[in-house]
Amino acid sequence: MSLLSLADVYRARQRLAGRVALTPLVASPALSARADVPVFLKLETVQPTGSFKLRGATNALAQLAETGVKRVVTASTGNHGRALAYAAHALGMEAAVCMSSLVPRNKVDAVAALGARVVISGKSQDEAQVEAQRLMREEGYAFVPPFDDLRVIAGQATIGLEIFEALPDTATIVVPLSGGGLFSGVAFAAKQIRPDVSAIGVSMARGAAMHASLAAGHPVDVEESETLADSLGGGIGLDNRHTFAFTRALADEVVLLSEPSIARGIAHAYREERLVVEGAGAVGIAALLDGLLEQRKGPIVIVVSGANIDTTVHRRLVAER
Numbered sequence: 493m494s495l496l497s498l499a500d501v502y503r504a505r506q507r508l509a510g511r512v513a514l515t516p517l518v519a520s521p522a523l524s525a526r527a528d529v530p531v532f533l534k535l536e537t538v539q540p541t542g543s544f545k546l547r548g549a550t551n552a553l554a555q556l557a558e559t560g561v562k563r564v565v566t567a568s569t570g571n572h573g574r575a576l577a578y579a580a581h582a583l584g585m586e587a588a589v590c591m592s593s594l595v596p597r598n599k600v601d602a603v604a605a606l607g608a609r610v611v612i613s614g615k616s617q618d619e620a621q622v623e624a625q626r627l628m629r630e631e632g633y634a635f636v637p638p639f640d641d642l643r644v645i646a647g648q649a650t651i652g653l654e655i656f657e658a659l660p661d662t663a664t665i666v667v668p669l670s671g672g673g674l675f676s677g678v679a680f681a682a683k684q685i686r687p688d689v690s691a692i693g694v695s696m697a698r699g700a701a702m703h704a705s706l707a708a709g710h711p712v713d714v715e716e717s718e719t720l721a722d723s724l725g726g727g728i729g730l731d732n733r734h735t736f737a738f739t740r741a742l743a744d745e746v747v748l749l750s751e752p753s754i755a756r757g758i759a760h761a762y763r764e765e766r767l768v769v770e771g772a773g774a775v776g777i778a779a780l781l782d783g784l785l786e787q788r789k790g791p792i793v794i795v796v797s798g799a800n801i802d803t804t805v806h807r808r809l810v811a812e813r
C-alpha cells in the first residue's frame with residue numbers, strides 16, 4: 493500500500509480531466525428513509541462507457557502513451573475491455589480485448605463497436621487472461637490488467653476524491669467488490685482523507701473470490717458460476733500483487749448477497765431512483781435493502797458502479813417484482 497500515495501491519485505485526476513465524467517453524487521430519499529440516515533448514490537453509470545472502469549483504463553493508458561506505447565491488450569469480463577477500447581481510441585492507441593465465451597453478448601458487441609480487436613478465448617476469465625499474455629509476448633502489446641495494477645487503482649481512487657469534495661462528512665462508503673481495484677482505490681483515497689470512514693465491500697455470494705481469499709488469508713480460486721452481477725465474476729489471481737493486500741488492510745467488512753437480493757437492487761434502482769443499473773452496480777443498494785448496513789453511520793455513500801445490463805434481462809427483472 494505504501495506504493496501508492498494520495499499525490500498519485502491527484503496526478504491521476506489531472507490525466508482524467510476532460511476524458512472521464514465527474515459523476516454526480518445524488519441523495520436517495522427512498523434509501524435514506526429505509527436506513528434512517530442520509531444515503532447518497534455515486535453514479536458511475538453516467539460514464540461514457542457505462543462504468544467506472546474508464547477511470548483506471550484512462551490513467552494507465554495516458555501513462556503508457558507518455559512512454560511511446562501504441563498497442564494495448566487486456567482480458568476482461570466486459571466493462572474493462574470497453575473502457576480500454578474507448579480510452580485507446582481517445583488517446584490514438586490500438587486496443588485488443590480478450591474475453592471468455594461466458595461474457596454477455598451486449599458487452600462483446602460494445603467493445604467491437606468501439607473499434608477494438610475482440611479475441612474470444614476459453615470459458616473463464618483466467619483462460620482469456622492466458623491469451624492476452626500470449627499477445628503481449630508474441631505481438632508486442634502492453635498488458636493492462638483490469639484491477640491488479642497501481643495505475644488502475646489510482647484511477648479508480650479518483651472516485652474517492654470526488655465523494656469527499658461533494659460530501660466532506662461521509663461516514664460510510666459502500667463499494668462493489670470483485671478483483672478489488674475499485675474497492676482498493678476508493679477506500680484508499682477515502683481513508684487518506686478521513687481515516688475514520690468505514691469502507692464496506694459488497695460481492696455476490698456465488699463465486700466471491702476476494703471474500704474467500706480474505707477468509708483463507710491468501711489469494712484462492714473459487715468456482716465461477718453465472719450471476720446477475722456478471723461484472724463481479726472472475727478470480728483475484730493467485731499471484732495477486734496489490735488488491736488483496738489493499739482490501740485486507742482497508743475493508744471494515746465484506747458482505748455477500750444472494751441472487752434475489754441483487755435482482756431487488758436492480759428493480760429498486762429503476763423504480764425508486766429512475767436508474768438503469770447492472771447487477772454489479774446494484775449490489776450496494778441491495779445490501780442496504782437487505783438490512784446489512786443497519787449498524788453503519790451516515791451519511792452513507794453507495795458507489796453505483798455500472799449500467800451495462802442486457803436490456804432483455806433488465807426488462808424481465810423490473811417486470812417481475
Ligand SMILES: *Cc1c(COP(=O)(O)O)cnc(C)c1O
Pocket residue numbers: 543544545571572638639668669670671672673674675723724770772773797798799
Ligand atoms: C469491474 C466492475 C466491478 C468490480 O471492480 P473490481 O475492481 O474488479 O473489484 C464492479 N462493478 C462494475 C460495474 C464493474 O464493471
